[in-house]
Amino acid sequence: MDKIAGQWIIDSLEIQFEAFEKSLNGQGKSAAHQLRKKAFESLVSKGFPSAKSEEYKFTNFTKAIEKNFDLKLNSEASDLTAESIQEFEIEGLEAYRLVFVNGVYSDSLSDQITEDGIIVTSLVDEFKADSKIIANGFGKIADFESDAFLALNTAFSQQGISIQVADKAIISKPIVLYYFGDAQHNEVSFHVRNIISTGKFSEVTIIEKFDTIGTNKSFTTIVNEISIGENAQTQYFKIENDNEQAYHISNVHARQASSSNFKTFTFSLNGAMVRNNLNIKLDGEGIDTYMNGLYLLKGKTHVDNHTVVDHLKPNCHSSELYKGIMDGNSKGVFNGKIFVRQHAQKTNAFQSNKNILLSDTATINTKPQLEIWADDVSCSHGCTTGQLDMDALFYLQARGIKKDKAKAMLLHAFASDVLETVANEAIKTYLENIITERLEK
Amino acid sequence: MLSIKNLHARIEDKEILRGINLEVKPGEVHAIMGPNGSGKSTLASVLAGREDYEVTGGVVEFLGKDLLELAADERAREGIFLAFQYPIEIPGVSTTNFMKTAINQIREHHGEKPLDAVSFLKLMKEKMKLVEIDQALLSRSLNEGFSGGEKKRNEIFQMAMLEPKLAILDETDSGLDIDALRIVANGVNKLKSKDNATIVVTHYQRLLDYIVPDFVHVLYNGRIVKSGTKELALELEEKGYDWIKEEADAIA
Numbered sequence: 001m002d003k004i005a006g007q008w009i010i011d012s013l014e015i016q017f018e019a020f021e022k023s024l025n026g027q028g029k030s031a032a033h034q035l036r037k038k039a040f041e042s043l044v045s046k047g048f049p050s051a052k053s054e055e056y057k058f059t060n061f062t063k064a065i066e067k068n069f070d071l072k073l074n075s076e077a078s079d080l081t082a083e084s085i086q087e088f089e090i091e092g093l094e095a096y097r098l099v100f101v102n103g104v105y106s107d108s109l110s111d112q113i114t115e116d117g118i119i120v121t122s123l124v125d126e127f128k129a130d131s132k133i134i135a136n137g138f139g140k141i142a143d144f145e146s147d148a149f150l151a152l153n154t155a156f157s158q159q160g161i162s163i164q165v166a167d168k169a170i171i172s173k174p175i176v177l178y179y180f181g182d183a184q185h186n187e188v189s190f191h192v193r194n195i196i197s198t199g200k201f202s203e204v205t206i207i208e209k210f211d212t213i214g215t216n217k218s219f220t221t222i223v224n225e226i227s228i229g230e231n232a233q234t235q236y237f238k239i240e241n242d243n244e245q246a247y248h249i250s251n252v253h254a255r256q257a258s259s260s261n262f263k264t265f266t267f268s269l270n271g272a273m274v275r276n277n278l279n280i281k282l283d284g285e286g287i288d289t290y291m292n293g294l295y296l297l298k299g300k301t302h303v304d305n306h307t308v309v310d311h312l313k314p315n316c317h318s319s320e321l322y323k324g325i326m327d328g329n330s331k332g333v334f335n336g337k338i339f340v341r342q343h344a345q346k347t348n349a350f351q352s353n354k355n356i357l358l359s360d361t362a363t364i365n366t367k368p369q370l371e372i373w374a375d376d377v378s379c380s381h382g383c384t385t386g387q388l389d390m391d392a393l394f395y396l397q398a399r400g401i402k403k404d405k406a407k408a409m410l411l412h413a414f415a416s417d418v419l420e421t422v423a424n425e426a427i428k429t430y431l432e433n434i435i436t437e438r439l440e441k
Numbered sequence: 442m443l444s445i446k447n448l449h450a451r452i453e454d455k456e457i458l459r460g461i462n463l464e465v466k467p468g469e470v471h472a473i474m475g476p477n478g479s480g481k482s483t484l485a486s487v488l489a490g491r492e493d494y495e496v497t498g499g500v501v502e503f504l505g506k507d508l509l510e511l512a513a514d515e516r517a518r519e520g521i522f523l524a525f526q527y528p529i530e531i532p533g534v535s536t537t538n539f540m541k542t543a544i545n546q547i548r549e550h551h552g553e554k555p556l557d558a559v560s561f562l563k564l565m566k567e568k569m570k571l572v573e574i575d576q577a578l579l580s581r582s583l584n585e586g587f588s589g590g591e592k593k594r595n596e597i598f599q600m601a602m603l604e605p606k607l608a609i610l611d612e613t614d615s616g617l618d619i620d621a622l623r624i625v626a627n628g629v630n631k632l633k634s635k636d637n638a639t640i641v642v643t644h645y646q647r648l649l650d651y652i653v654p655d656f657v658h659v660l661y662n663g664r665i666v667k668s669g670t671k672e673l674a675l676e677l678e679e680k681g682y683d684w685i686k687e688e689a690d691a692i693a
């Protein structure tokens with residue numbers, strides 16, 4: 001038998017998985033645990049993506065994990081307090097805060113949500129109760145066969161939250177999920193799973209933000225399974241402004257019902273290696289889907305965005321805009337797949353990826369991929385990669401604007417059409433400030 | 442104010458300016474004319490500090506400073522303004538925002554406080570009138586989707602906002618209909634004072650009916666081959682450039 005990639009990781013995990021199983025007592029027979037077992041078996045037999053894997057061709061996460069992590073079970077308690085995490089909050093944003101520390105949901109640091117129409121519960125409790133939420137939501141949208149790190153998360157994640165939004169509920173404030181890695185003393189690794197379901201005609205905004213405190217390494221996988229009801233308006237933000245030692249793999253898998261509107265925003269600003277898998281199934285008619293992303297990279301940061309939008313039914317619209325600015329030795333990867341199934345006539349699907357490289361050593365690999373089986377559709381895609389426009393730079397300088405400032409203005413302008421899609425003013429301002437600070441440094 | 446002595450410049454391997462000499466004093470308007478490819482736009486670009494050109498010889502002094510030592514933005518802050526032949530479109534940056542940044546950087550350079558929002562708006566309104574430009578246009582992305590005339594008017598608007606000591610108009614008349622030309626020329630004339638100077642680079646005499654020059658210089662093959670007063674421009678309009686070329690070639 002050929003040697004599989006990531007054998008060392010699997011060996012380390014096997015010990016953990018056995019210990020995990022022993023700790024389960026009565027829960028071992030649940031459907032959820034059967035799924036975990038299958039996910040782990042799949043990992044053991046298939047291994048992690050190798051350097052030859054098409055999906056991880058430009059992002060050798062397996063090697064990065066092997067090289068950088070010890071992968072001992074991380075159970076270290078953290079003494080992070082409400083004060084110590086305050087500085088990471090999004091300023092001026094009226095929101096419900098849900099806080100995770102080292103992957104563990106913290107009741108005491110989180111806001112209690114008592115608003116009608118929304119129920120937030122800890123997945124630990126849901127798993128224990130082997131509840132309907134688990135039965136209907138765990139592994140139902142995110143297929144672990146699609147990604148080894150998703151399988152890893154499926155096998156190991158115990159922590160997370162469930163957000164259930166009732167039909168017609170208009171949630172008054174955005175919900176922010178703050179993930180803190182406390183790497184002050186040791187490396188940390190954790191796996192979090194969230195199950196989100198939005199009811200018919202409901203409206204909700206969910207934001208995920210990642211920060212690591214301390215200078216040790218962190219390895220995290222986060223999986224969100226999002227089920228979007230008919231006519232629901234759902235917004236989902238991911239803000240990755242982690243430290244230079246953070247290795248992070250995100251899987252967001254969403255399924256939209258008819259006439260729903262789903263907007264995603266993925267902002268990657270820092271980290272060692274970040275992989276974002278965003279998969280959206282348009283499983284109804286009259287659906288609108290927006291995928292917007294901005295990656296602003298420097299140093300050795302490596303960010304890989306893989307998106308899949310799957311048009312299953314007719315008369316839907318999807319629009320994707322990802323932009324990147326890369327400096328230093330940073331590396332960007334964009335892979336955008338659009339599937340239009342045979343029945344999905346009258347599909348409108350658009351995709352655009354634009355990049356600016358600021359240094360000779362920064363790189364971008366970009367690949368649009370369209371697979372269309374229907375014959376009456378309108379699809380387009382395009383990608384561009386270039387340098388800063390020197391004529392534009394001279395024009396600004398010729399009006400007295402210093403070169404650095406002029407450069408920042410042009411880059412800000414380049415990023416602006418992604419930022420413009422953010423309707424929430426506090427979030428927009430927060431992101432604009434980060435970008436300005438970054439660009440004018 | 443501006444003193445150019447034996448200026449040589451090239452782009453890549455091609456020598457374009459081959460010894461320019463020119464003196465400009467406050468209050469003067471100089472027209473630089475010449476056939477296509479004579480080096481007119483190169484001269485304008487070199488004075489503004491475009492890095493594509495390499496200065497291979499000569500001296501340029503501006504208000505007592507060695508101009509060639511200064512970066513493009515420093516020159517602008519010292520009071521040089523280039524109205525571009527082809528103004529650049531910059532999506533995502535509004536003219537308003539752009540001007541606010543530019544003015545405040547220039548003020549900072551001269552040790553002045555930034556303009557507050559009210560004073561800035563007042564200044565904008567005043568200068569908008571001068572070039573008959575619409576507020577809506579200035580809120581849009583810089584030059585994006587502007588007509589040729591709108592772009593040129595925007596150049597003169599920016600000039601009015603920045604109040605340069607030396608304005609260089611690079612083929613500002615090209616592509617303008619007569620109404621737009623009048624508006625642009627009118628704006629330039631209103632900005633003229635005894636303390637500032639203007640260099641008008643043009644191929645045609647038409648603009649000089651509206652912006653009347655004190656001196657006219659003819660550039661050919663990278664040198665000023667003839668200088669005179671506004672009558673020289675009229676002569677060129679009538680007879681074309683061939684006689685100048687012949688004269689110059691005969692000497693060379």
